[in-house]
Amino acid sequence: MIGSRSEQLKLASSLPPVRSGDQFDIIVAGGGASGLMAAVSAARRTARVLVIEASGCFGGAGTTAMVAQWLGFYNGETCAVGGLPIEFAERVIARRGAHGIENYVLAEATAQPLRLKRLPFNPEVAKLVADELVLESGASALLHAYITGATSTGGRISAVQIQTSGGRIEVRASCFIDASGDAVVARKAGAPIKGRESVQNRMGMSLVFRLSHVNLERFRALSRQEKRAIALEGVARGELFWDVLSVSPVGVSDAICLMSHLDGLDSLDGSDLTRAELIGRYQVGRIMEFLKRRMPGFESSELAAIASHIGVRESVRLDGDYLLTEDDVVNSSSFEDSIALGCGPLDVHEQGGKLRLFMPAQPFEIPVRTMTSAFVHNLVVTGRAISASREANGAIRHQATAMALGQAAGHLAAHAVALQGDVRAVPAKLLQEGLAAAGGFPTRRHLRALSAPG
Numbered sequence: 001m002i003g004s005r006s007e008q009l010k011l012a013s014s015l016p017p018v019r020s021g022d023q024f025d026i027i028v029a030g031g032g033a034s035g036l037m038a039a040v041s042a043a044r045r046t047a048r049v050l051v052i053e054a055s056g057c058f059g060g061a062g063t064t065a066m067v068a069q070w071l072g073f074y075n076g077e078t079c080a081v082g083g084l085p086i087e088f089a090e091r092v093i094a095r096r097g098a099h100g101i102e103n104y105v106l107a108e109a110t111a112q113p114l115r116l117k118r119l120p121f122n123p124e125v126a127k128l129v130a131d132e133l134v135l136e137s138g139a140s141a142l143l144h145a146y147i148t149g150a151t152s153t154g155g156r157i158s159a160v161q162i163q164t165s166g167g168r169i170e171v172r173a174s175c176f177i178d179a180s181g182d183a184v185v186a187r188k189a190g191a192p193i194k195g196r197e198s199v200q201n202r203m204g205m206s207l208v209f210r211l212s213h214v215n216l217e218r219f220r221a222l223s224r225q226e227k228r229a230i231a232l233e234g235v236a237r238g239e240l241f242w243d244v245l246s247v248s249p250v251g252v253s254d255a256i257c258l259m260s261h262l263d264g265l266d267s268l269d270g271s272d273l274t275r276a277e278l279i280g281r282y283q284v285g286r287i288m289e290f291l292k293r294r295m296p297g298f299e300s301s302e303l304a305a306i307a308s309h310i311g312v313r314e315s316v317r318l319d320g321d322y323l324l325t326e327d328d329v330v331n332s333s334s335f336e337d338s339i340a341l342g343c344g345p346l347d348v349h350e351q352g353g354k355l356r357l358f359m360p361a362q363p364f365e366i367p368v369r370t371m372t373s374a375f376v377h378n379l380v381v382t383g384r385a386i387s388a389s390r391e392a393n394g395a396i397r398h399q400a401t402a403m404a405l406g407q408a409a410g411h412l413a414a415h416a417v418a419l420q421g422d423v424r425a426v427p428a429k430l431l432q433e434g435l436a437a438a439g440g441f442p443t444r445r446h447l448r449a450l451s452a453p454g
């Protein structure tokens with residue numbers, strides 16, 4: 001762990017430059033929830049790693065879209081995600097960027113609320129901790145760098161092309177981890193993809209914003225019925241855009257509000273994404289005024305920030321060696337090659353923001369085959385773009401699950417480097433042992449072993 005601030009400054013200042021033609025063991029596309037974990041865990045296993053991120057910080061939707069509550073650590077009373085994701089959360093807590101796990105009613109103001117556990121955090125502190133993790137790991141990094149293409153022949157990727165403000169460069173690796181959330185590398189390399197056709201059915205986007213000077217106690221003290229009545233009034237007046245009044249607290253008087261919602265736009269289309277940001281900001285303006293006028297606790301609130309990127313819940317996914325299904329989630333199917341546990345909830349947004357929420361009875365196993373493809377041998381896809389049906393995607397997209405998948409992807413790629421990058425040749429058992437040794441729970445068996453009497 002970085003011992004002092006000056007050590008961090010030294011590491012940041014001496015981060016090696018990345019030049020066109022540079023060769024790495026592993027390139028990680030995207031430094032979000034999943035990519036951050038993948039890059040750090042692979043670098044800790046001594047691989048030469050480069051993580052390439054389009055925005056100016058690590059953390060993905062949790063930081064740039066201000067999705068400031070971790071879901072997916074707990075299924076009921078069981079914590080089913082350990083290892084590096086828990087280390088990340090604990091370090092954010094140690095920096096006073098979060099208080100810890102709390103009981104919470106998800107979608108409280110809607111017709112179908114769900115009790116679960118969440119971990120609200122300050123996204124700005126998460127950025128600081130993410131930087132430390134990357135710097136300590138020894139990984140190379142490029143921020144403000146956008147992957148635009150991949151060179152692939154005979155089922156192997158050799159290089160990716162990146163646009164930076166200084167121009168276009170190309171970097172090479174033995175193995176690639178696609179943690180872009182949008183399966184960018186998989187698409188560019190010609191792997192089969194799911195979800196291209198159904199833009200209208202995709203889950204809506206939300207632009208998150210932060211208000212200061214909120215009396216959080218007053219808001220919390222409202223009954224569910226009072227919140228629901230105000231939410232429905234706002235929707236009827238066209239000042240709220242769905243009936244979800246999601247608030248993540250930061251400190252004692254800031255509220256991160258996840259209340260905007262827009263359907264039917266394609267985040268992979270530049271013009272649609274532009275419309276989404278503009279409509280999102282229009283919604284933020286309306287919501288903010290409504291809250292100030294109508295919501296107890298928000299009377300003196302001031303707009304402190306709007307997320308720098310609209311939150312994209314769903315785009316396209318890998319069509320990989322195994323397609324995780326709703327049945328697998330609901331019935332908690334077992335897989336010999338499980339490498340991470342999902343906790344749920346299954347959280348699918350239909351048109352108009354109508355929610356389908358369901359908590360599986362126990363953590364569900366996610367097989368490594370959801371991350372690999374027979375068409376591209378040296379590629380691991382992780383995070384929300386793994387191979388899953390639309391419904392199963394609604395259950396694996398939470399950040400703690402994305403992080404657990406990311407840690408598994410990092411281990412998988414690190415093993416594959418010795419096998420010419422062939423990720424499908426890595427035995428699942430080897431992967432499970434390594435993940436368990438790093439504090440993870442790759443299968444339900446590992447959870448049971450933990451809870452078995454000594």
Ligand SMILES: Cc1cc2nc3c(=O)[nH]c(=O)nc-3n(C[C@H](O)[C@H](O)[C@H](O)COP(=O)(O)OP(=O)(O)OC[C@H]3O[C@@H](n4cnc5c(N)ncnc54)[C@H](O)[C@@H]3O)c2cc1C
Binds near residue numbers: 181205207400402
């Ligand atoms: C509105 C909203 C609300 C949500 N609510 C919750 C919640 O309450 N709790 C919870 O746990 N989860 C929630 N989620 C889900 C969760 O935030 C995401 O599913 C999760 O962050 C996915 O992780 P990821 O690593 O796959 O993708 P991301 O975290 O999105 O990371 C992908 C990264 O890749 C980068 N990238 C993309 N394309 C390129 C490129 N071409 N070149 C370089 N970099 C690229 C992006 O900039 C980004 O940093 C929500 C999501 C949204 C959008």
